[in-house]
Amino acid sequence: MKTTLRPLVAALAAAAAFLALPAHAQGAQEPIQPIAPAVVKNPAMVELGKKLWFDPRLSKSGFISCNSCHNLSMGGSDNLKTSIGHNWQEGPINSPTVLNSSMNVAQFWDGRAGNLKEQAGGPIANPGEMAFTHELAVDMLNSIPGYQAEFKKVFSKQKIDIDQVTDAIAAFEETLVTPNSRFDKWLKGDANAITKTELEGYKLFRDSGCVACHNGAAVGGNSFQRMGLVEAYKTSNPAEGRAAVTGKDADRFNFKVPTLRNVELTYPYFHDGAADTLGQAVDTMGRVQLGKNFTKDENAKIVAFLKTLTGDQPQIGMPVLPPSSDATPRPTPFDKKK
Numbered sequence: 001m002k003t004t005l006r007p008l009v010a011a012l013a014a015a016a017a018f019l020a021l022p023a024h025a026q027g028a029q030e031p032i033q034p035i036a037p038a039v040v041k042n043p044a045m046v047e048l049g050k051k052l053w054f055d056p057r058l059s060k061s062g063f064i065s066c067n068s069c070h071n072l073s074m075g076g077s078d079n080l081k082t083s084i085g086h087n088w089q090e091g092p093i094n095s096p097t098v099l100n101s102s103m104n105v106a107q108f109w110d111g112r113a114g115n116l117k118e119q120a121g122g123p124i125a126n127p128g129e130m131a132f133t134h135e136l137a138v139d140m141l142n143s144i145p146g147y148q149a150e151f152k153k154v155f156s157k158q159k160i161d162i163d164q165v166t167d168a169i170a171a172f173e174e175t176l177v178t179p180n181s182r183f184d185k186w187l188k189g190d191a192n193a194i195t196k197t198e199l200e201g202y203k204l205f206r207d208s209g210c211v212a213c214h215n216g217a218a219v220g221g222n223s224f225q226r227m228g229l230v231e232a233y234k235t236s237n238p239a240e241g242r243a244a245v246t247g248k249d250a251d252r253f254n255f256k257v258p259t260l261r262n263v264e265l266t267y268p269y270f271h272d273g274a275a276d277t278l279g280q281a282v283d284t285m286g287r288v289q290l291g292k293n294f295t296k297d298e299n300a301k302i303v304a305f306l307k308t309l310t311g312d313q314p315q316i317g318m319p320v321l322p323p324s325s326d327a328t329p330r331p332t333p334f335d336k337k338k
């Protein structure tokens with residue numbers, strides 16, 4: 001009991017310390033900061049990463065790209081309870097948004113990848129996702145003259161390797177930030193950027209203690225926390241959370257706190273995709289994390305606030321991918337039953 005309550009006590013202490021601030025200091029002291037626009041360091045690498053992001057030839061089927069499950073037209077997610085992988089396999093867990101993922105303390109719900117580069121190799125070789133191997137992916141790229149030339153330009157190496165692939169994808173992902181939300185404008189001092197109801201929602205969100213876990217520029221993403229701190233969260237999804245990485249019992253059911261940026265676009269919610277609507281997600285969070293039953297009106301206000309976190313979506317021209325050559329291995333869209 002003591003251990004489960006410790007984060008909550010810390011959360012309440014943080015909230016209390018925050019509330020003790022004089023009112024005039026709060027503008028500068030909000031627990032959420034605006035997102036800064038992306039700084040593109042290497043445009044050629046970002047452009048290459050964008051091509052790889054959209055290239056379904058990195059999958060065994062020749063049909064699934066990163067964008068299949070992290071659709072940049074849909075908030076960087078697939079809006080499915082769990083994703084569809086190779087051979088129409090039912091995925092084990094909800095696909096998180098890739099928007100602002102460069103701000104995450106680590107990648108995946110359980111944080112098993114340290115950063116975007118480390119993460120990017122995962123899905124290509126995951127049999128339930130793109131079902132390819134790094135070797136086959138690299139062979140495929142090396143067989144395409146257009147890619148050979150572009151990789152050489154960016155990396156000045158003779159041959160394409162998986163390291164270059166993941167570097168380029170990560171460089172592209174770093175540009176997928178969403179500044180300029182209405183809430184950011186409010187944070188920067190534009191009092192009219194959000195409505196009275198939305199502001200009331202923010203105050204409920206802040207003063208109820210949601211900000212103990214959802215804070216910083218990404219409004220989350222920077223810690224692992226127990227799902228079901230005050231009340232057990234019931235799910236049939238077998239995911240263990242952080243314990244799968246650390247092996248520690250204390251980390252069971254700790255998940256990376258998701259970013260709430262663009263949360264209006266990234267339904268359904270939670271690692272098991274069990275909450276279809278924001279209203280449901282807010283209701284569950286109130287109960288299981290804070291022991292609070294929000295009224296209908298409070299719930300609606302918090303939802304209204306959360307919708308002010310939708311920022312400028314990355315403006316992406318669809319890349320034209322270099323064509324396969326005669327030597328490019330052909331995809332296997334269907335695993336035929338023997």
Ligand code: HEC
Binds near residue numbers: 104108
């Ligand atoms: C078949 C669907 C699917 C495909 C294809 C896919 N992903 Fe994912 N992605 C997921 C799921 C599901 C997760 C969460 C897995 C977990 O946490 O265990 C995830 C997690 C991530 C994350 C971590 C985000 C976070 O907040 O933790 C990043 C970044 C990411 N994917 C990038 C990529 C890239 C890059 C590609 C292409 C090389 C790709 N994904 C292809 C479904 C997919």
Ligand code: HEC
Binds near residue numbers: 208
């Ligand atoms: C103790 C830490 C903690 C507190 C307090 C907390 N959350 Fe969460 N929140 C989490 C974690 C962890 C998850 C992911 C849980 C999961 O998917 O199993 C989450 C998920 C969410 C999601 C779903 C996001 C997504 O993309 O799936 C929303 C929305 C949300 N929280 C809103 C809130 C609101 C509103 C409050 C206050 C009423 C709140 N949270 C309080 C830790 C917290």
